[in-house]
Amino acid sequence: xxxxxxxxxxxxSVDARVRGDRIVQACFSSHRELFKTPPAExxxxxxxxxxxxxxxxxxxxxxELGSGRQIDAQWIVxxxxxxxxxxxxxxxxxxxxxxxxxxxxxxxxxxxxxxxRFGRLEFRNLSCVSGFAGPGAEPLAIGRGEFAALFRGRxxxxxxxxxxxxxxxxxxxxxxxxSLFRAGIRPRRRAGRLTxxxxxxxxxxxxxxxxxxxxxxxxxxxxxxxxxxxxxxxxLKHCVYLRTGEPCRRCGTPIRRxxxxxxxxxxxxxxxx
DNA sequence: CATTTCACCTGGTGGC
DNA sequence: TGCCACCAGGTGAAAT
Numbered sequence: 001x002x003x004x005x006x007x008x009x010x011x012x013s014v015d016a017r018v019r020g021d022r023i024v025q026a027c028f029s030s031h032r033e034l035f036k037t038p039p040a041e042x043x044x045x046x047x048x049x050x051x052x053x054x055x056x057x058x059x060x061x062x063x064e065l066g067s068g069r070q071i072d073a074q075w076i077v078x079x080x081x082x083x084x085x086x087x088x089x090x091x092x093x094x095x096x097x098x099x100x101x102x103x104x105x106x107x108x109x110x111x112x113x114x115x116x117r118f119g120r121l122e123f124r125n126l127s128c129v130s131g132f133a134g135p136g137a138e139p140l141a142i143g144r145g146e147f148a149a150l151f152r153g154r155x156x157x158x159x160x161x162x163x164x165x166x167x168x169x170x171x172x173x174x175x176x177x178x179s180l181f182r183a184g185i186r187p188r189r190r191a192g193r194l195t196x197x198x199x200x201x202x203x204x205x206x207x208x209x210x211x212x213x214x215x216x217x218x219x220x221x222x223x224x225x226x227x228x229x230x231x232x233x234x235x236l237k238h239c240v241y242l243r244t245g246e247p248c249r250r251c252g253t254p255i256r257r258x259x260x261x262x263x264x265x266x267x268x269x270x271x272x273x
Numbered sequence: 274c275a276t277t278t279c280a281c282c283t284g285g286t287g288g289c
Numbered sequence: 290t291g292c293c294a295c296c297a298g299g300t301g302a303a304a305t
Contacts, residue, residue: 002298033281059299081299082283097283116282118299156276165300172298221298222285242297262278264296277305286296 002079004139004170005213005234006224008056010085013227014063014110015054017087022050022105029099034114036122045073045123046102058134058169061085073125076132080118086111087227136169139206147203151191158194158202159187160261171206174219174241177266179206181240186272187265188258212237240266 002010026046028039035042049065049072056062063075077085086095090109094101100112100121112121124132137146150167151158161167162176171179180187182205185198194202218224218232221242225231239249244257248268258265 006298078299080282081297114282115284116297116299118282120300154275160276163299174298219298224298261276263299275305277303279301279303281300281302284297286294288294289292 002083002218002224003059003172003175004056004210005175005216006218006232007059007061007079007170008214009218009226009232010079011054011056011061013230014061014085014087015051017108017227018051018063018104018110019053020050021108023047023102024105025103027101027103031099031117034099034117034119034121036120037124042075042121042123045125046075049073056170057132058136058138058165059172060132060134062132072127073123074132076122076124077112078120080114080116080120082116082223083112083114083119084223084225085227086113086225086229134169135166136164137167139168139170139203140210142168142203144200144203148196148199151194151199154191156191157188157260158185158191159263159265161191163261163263170210173263173265174221174238175206175209175213177241178239179209181266181268181272182209184272187260187267240268242266 023046026043028043049067052064052066052071054063059078061077064071065073065075087108087110095113097115098111098113102110151161154161159176162171183201185202213234216233219234220231221235240255243255243266245254248255248271251270253268253270255266256269
């Protein structure tokens with residue numbers, strides 16, 4: 001489900017609800033594939049610590065934790081396709097596929113729910129390991145020259161390059177398609193063949209779209225919600241994503257769907273070159 | 274090395 | 290109503 005704007009929205013809403021709160025008890029499910037750190041070790045590390053802050057890096061939610069005032073551990077949550085982090089009252093019935101419950105000193109619960117189990121959870125004790133650092137560049141912070149350099153000499157499709165998290169962190173299928181539409185670039189163009197002007201159009205398109213999507217709370221295509229259960233509204237602004245056969249909002253030509261890098265890819269054959 | 278394909282999961286939808 | 294094929298916001302391992 002979640003790409004940069006959705007993860008940013010979730011991180012902000014979780015931060016607003018749990019900052020300063022202490023974890024009293026941690027309950028983990030037995031689906032081991034979810035846990036990069038063994039669940040018992042995570043529960044052990046979480047219990048007794050306080051949320052100092054929660055923020056986003058790429059598609060990862062990073063919870064900075066402390067036993068006292070200092071940050072001494074991190075809990076890192078990747079939502080995969082269908083993961084949700086929810087802060088609820090404890091009497092709210094458990095959703096199916098709830099894999100983690102953190103009981104907080106305030107009496108509320110932080111819950112991790114993930115039907116497809118593509119999410120990943122990791123605990124890092126900073127006295128043993130370094131802090132989390134994702135590999136890719138932040139699309140909202142990267143400059144023109146650095147952005148262009150990411151794609152230089154690459155023969156793969158520009159859409160596949162946008163999805164590669166080690167190049168840019170946070171862009172997924174929705175925002176790759178939407179930014180390529182806004183920049184007027186076909187998704188199958190070879191990344192290394194884009195002109196300097198096209199690359200700069202793409203960088204600007206990405207910035208504008210990601211910022212607007214964050215303002216609107218992300219895209220709720222089927223089930224995405226933030227920590228308060230609120231849906232986003234950017235899906236109302238989609239120009240191509242999941243609009244196969246519908247008229248292009250700019251020129252009226254039916255939107256086409258193809259496969260690129262194994263992912264459904266949507267574009268306007270008239271507006272994109 | 275760079276790039277492509279596929280497996281990992283559940284659930285929703287639409288056709289017959 | 291049921292059954293089936295196909296699709297879905299992601300990623301990392303294996304193959305090429």
